[in-house]
Amino acid sequence: MAHDPGAPLRVALLGCGVVGSSVARMLVEQADDLAARCGVPLELVGIAVRRPGRPRPDVPVDPSLFTADAEELVTRADVVIEVIGGIDPARGLILRAMEHGASVVSANKALVAEDGPTLFEAAAKHGVDVYYEAAVAGAIPILRPVQESLAGDRVHRVMGIVNGTTNFVLDKMDGTGAGFAETVAEAQALGYAEADPTADVEGFDAAAKAAILASMAFHTRVSAADVYREGITEVTAADIRAAQDNDCVVKLLAICERVTSDGSDAVSVRVHPAMVPLGHPLASVREAFNAVFVESAAAGELMFYGRGAGGDPTASAVLGDVVAVARHRVAGGRGPGESAYADLPIVDLGQAVTRYHISLDVADRPGVLAQVATAFAEHGVSIETVRQQAGPDGDGRAKLIVVTHRATDSALAATVEALAALDAVEGVASVMRVEGA
Template sequence: MMRSRPIGVAVLGMGNVGTEVVRILLENSADLQSRVGAPLELRGVAVRDASRPRPIDPGLLTEDAAELVARDDVDLVVELMGGIYPARDLIGTALKSGKSVVTANKALIAVYTGELSTAAAENGVDLYYEAAVAGAIPVVRPLTQSLAGDTVQRVAGIVNGTTNYILSAMDETGADYDDVLAEAGRLGYAEADPTADVEGYDAASKAAILASIAFHSRVTASDVYREGISRITSDDLEDAKKFDCTVKLLSICERIRTDDGERISARVYPALIPLEHPLATVNGAFNAVVVEAENAGRLMFYGQGAGGAPTASAVLGDLVMAARNRVFHGRGPLESTYASLPVAPIDDVPTRYYVSMKVADRAGVLQQVAGEFSKRNVSIAAVRQEGAGAGARLIVVTHRASDRAQSETVAALEEMDSVIKVSSVLRLEGTDD
């Protein structure tokens, strides 16, 4: 039955995503009404400067977000402002007032998901955030619903389009990092301040969200080990090709076994992956997430990871679900933290290393280098020697060992007289060794 009373929607923020959300709400109102079971009516849009020309009725614009959220005729709040404040307070107020919330704010969800999910549960409303991870790609809902009866073992992916564009361009053209970053800025792929992207903060927030959902445990951004791509060189990418690999910034969340029992590893770093791995072919600004579950096996989700229209698609999907629940008195899935698995420090995580170093061109150097790996029970999988004289170089790829043992080995190499410089250290993922 069609609900007679419309569902009032407030949108907070009208940047690229907010503009697209408003456009779709207004242009597709008839279809959305049929899908929801009641009309969705836009009550207002909160912006910083209501005097700026925008493609909607100026009467819908307001600079008072708190007043808009508090209105009695608002049932659903869509938060697209970004940042922690005032978004956290506005979302909290909405939830405590019995209003469901849809947000794309990964930074907020990665830190305050517990607080906000508790408020939603206590007040019988929904908190949806599909758009907070990988834009248009449906990942959150499959993890919370489609795989709810399975045991997820691992979630790994490319979840930041800016860094993937940069690494793809470096790989294809041989250009240096700084040049490609500048070009990414000119093309609109990189922000004026790209720190959140290139240093891995954005990907770490998304990893925290994915780990929390996949492993039924509360993981925050501060729990995620993080490294960015700013030290990656064109030489690293050329060397990767010699081992039939490429370099990607990966977000990895997995269950691991330690001496203390089962734990979660959540980490973000640039890594070599074999060219035959499904993530190796994800190029440009695209995103992809690979989920490995006990019974479902390996699943891959691929598509546009950012952008106004793609992200708006994910927001509208959440909005329709939340609105349907209002109409038919249902509820979406609640936060699940029953497992409460601890997060393992990076030192305890088993990894593989790729180490490139300039060495003295004299007899016995390889034996000395191999000895440092052997002292810490780190097995060498492959060694490549290049150049001679001042240009002599060793590239070592290890088998799996604890990250502590690997990093201690690298530290020891840096102190050796026969090692002039450890040029690059990367991890190797996507192999069974």
């Protein structure tokens, strides 16, 4: 949809929280540069908020631009920026904007992961763009490189730290020896975690981002419901110490893989805590930073690193998308739409293959190790190393630490069930995957 030469592009902003405030400020402060990059000026025509009359001294715009009527606002814009989050009313407002000819830039990972196809189909129908770089990993440019720079390559795997809150918590647990609850409280005090951190610590946020990454990397529609999800609430200080003993750190990883199922390509997508060897690039990602590691056939290994959240970093990604869609409006073209031609099947967690670290509480007597080794062998799980730690003198107990070679998750689950049934095993203390080795 071509734009009238020289006329400003009308921009509507939905939401003025942490990210929205940064977007509005940067639109004003960088107006001249943005106009030069887009080819025409960007005119902010309104900001939809719940309480228009509330003072917002950190947003340097005319107060009359604030409105509670988002439905009306999106009908008079050329570009709509959506940073309110959630499913509704965001979905309805985006669809209404497209019906009225507006291109859309969104930071809404939940909506794209749950109902992306609806947005893509509407954009194609109305001849507009929908961009969402800011939905995954904040300021880090990852979606466009995967979608465009690697369009001529074959991506095998995308593995990353895509949630800053959980990375901060796990990093602090590793560095201080503190427990999960007290570290989450510290994250909340510093503003890294919400008052209700469930979406982060239970892996929902990371799962939505994993679905988006997998969809783009493998040209297959993947929703958040297709992602195996396991959060960090069960990670203990003992798990952190065990990782340290194995020259590893614990990270919450989003892992998207091209796998083989029944002789054909398929997709596996999962989010869970895992031990990462210190030599792997992701092991060095500290505090609230994010990083995404991409493995492809021709380009090889690539890593994208930076701030994964926050007002200014996320606004940087939003405005990068705004410039892209604005250029398309001025020139009369469109950006790439959805690519789902491969339509690969999505396999469940049982077919995922990795290594495992298992901690067992066992009786300290002859023959126990042989029973444990037999349980592994019977289920086709090969043992790489075994280490025994004796319990306190005279209590007749010991701890066995087993690290396996690569095996399917289903084989490992069956092994753990068999181990728990052994008389010599008093309990399976922990099971953690080992990735990146």
